[in-house]
Amino acid sequence: AVLSVLSLFWCVWGTWNYSYAGSSSEQLPTADSTPFPEQLRIVFLNRPFLYVIGIYLCSWLGVQVTAATIPYFVVNWMGQPESVFTQVALAVQGTALIMLFVWEAVSRRVGKKAVYFMGMVFWIVAQAGLLFLQPSQIGLMYGLAVMAGLGISVAYLIPWSMMPDVIDLDELQTGKRREGIFYGFMVLLQKIGLAIGLFLVGRALDVSGFQESVAGQPLPVQPDSALLAIRIAIGPLPTVCLLAGLILAYFYPITQSVHAEILLKLAERRQQQD
Template sequence: MSINDDAVDEFPQINPENPQLDLKTKLAYGAGDFGPAITGNISIFFLLVFFTNVAGIPAGLAGSILMIGKIWDAINDPIIGMLSDRTKSRRWGRRLPWMFYGAIPFGIIFFLQWIIPPFTANQSNNIWPLFWYYVVIGLLSQVIYTVVSLPYTAMTPELTQDYDERTNLNSFRFAFSISGSILSLVLAKIIFSIIGDRQQQYLVLAAVSAVIAVLALYICIFGVRDRILAFEAKRNQIAQPASLPFFQQLKIVFSNRPFLFVIGIYLFSWLGVQVTATTLPYFVVNCMGLTDADVPTVIIAVQGTALIMLFFWSALSKKIGKKVVYFLGMISWIIAAGGLFFLQPSQLVLMYVMAVMAGVGVSTAYLIPWSLIPDVIDLDEYNTGQRREGIFYGFMVLLQKLGLALGIFLVGNALQSAGFQATTAGQPLPIQPESALFAIRLSVGPLPTIFLILGLFLTYFYPITREMHAEIMMKLKARRENSGV
């Protein structure tokens, strides 16, 4: 894919071989995940609640809406990843054009997801038109999210090739990501307390979040541009092998054994995150007897702890390794999940203790899998002579969205099977049957625990160590020197 634009006179005088990134670049890169984190976090915690308690869609149908979008995502994520690998632009490089032109449509589509079109006056006849409206918006949303987020994530190995610096860079990324998540919850708490109408609450929240998301993406684009173009200039000096057909690239990607471990670790980690996040608002209101306004406070306890722990885990990983850090975080989270299952309405202090313990583990679910994937890409370059960040990150983004959709699908259908009662805006929340309450407890405790244990099993056998990565980078450097670059 070639982008026609005005050529710049020369590339920035930055040494892309220098593994150390300046603070400005790290902050700008982190800002790229700030906006999508705000919009994504609102979707994670409130979209199913919005569908069932505001739009009046039954829980099973609501849980199916995003799952339908993931069928399309299975196609568009790797394709956009491959296209971003092939993009050519002197002004923007391979990744930034996608973000530059996709940022504004990203904000618009997100806002449209929170509108309730009045197709008919009869609410019971409005369910299926609303279902298909949200399916269409969901399909568009997944494509445009991929357009901005996949090229963004694929920039990590292009910004630095150092094993530990990548972990540090990802700590900045997820510090901004979690900060965006916390800001979304603060905004939700403020807006929910000011505006009484539930439908208007979500419209205002969506509008404010969309504007912030678009601005943050442009801060990232212009902040990392010099470093990315310097990397591109260096990469273009090396003779690149002919690009392989799409399905042959897929075959090579999935023959990369460490990559299979990484996607398994990430899928199970993210399923644990999404199932917990989707269930938590129901748990706080229906099992703990609190109100909608209390939900953001509980979630902030989780996300705030995760934010604080990010840099601690990043520093500790340099001493004890990424795998050990992941184990420590997951164990804390598993203990918290077990505690939430047995928690009673009178144990509010203990609920916040469990939220903090879960946050300790959530931070490693963010940090470690994304720190492993650049090392896998280096191994692929060593084996094939090509850098295919886009297609590798395409599958990571696919798994991120699959985790979100599958989490909502599982929770939504579990609630409907258990007799959960949906409602519409303006109506009081119904009293849920004991079977629905038990399903909520299962979804916040034992179900994510199963996913986390499976992730731990794969992490134990993950093969790339710091020593192995150092050897790969040494051989790549020797190959480049032999090619005269």
């Protein structure tokens, strides 16, 4: 709760000066009178935006499928108590949090696409490695968790950092800024990814004959089919999603140089309007 409240104050403090910059005599922008269906049509005709939402959906599916499966993987396949799952989750998320700052600095030097590729390589290796992990390899499990965190941080950072590039391009093409539509759809996509991930994992466990545990009772012995489903859900399934995201990122058209050119044209247009 404390962290949530502090993050809200941090957002307000970081954007306050931008919201109130300029003299009080400046004319506020008028509301966009374009009909909502037409706005959606313009958004979906923005090809780079389609790449971004594809990259984000693939990355987020990888995150959600892994998050939904890893408790079963740690307890039922690795044979560890539930407390170990908490430690593994901390290793993943702690690494991801720290690497956010590292990847952000690296992206300023080499570009967002390059950083996405770097992070995905770590993550794909980690996810593929989980398929072959044996119950006795506890230390390697933590190592793969840290490696996955390196890639998950990129999934948190890069798709969202691509959004301003897309919005700038849309402004250059239409003369209007539609942040609300773009970001609103991204949040909706996040919810869709969560729902799909939970459905896929739940369905796979159900079909494979997974036995639910009962409180106060020993853990049931899972059939081989359920254990195989858990390993596939934590290994190959997220890996396929991440590989699809890599392909989309390769074709993403807004590079550092392209975005710099977009910003230059926008600056020239604003100078002409002034």
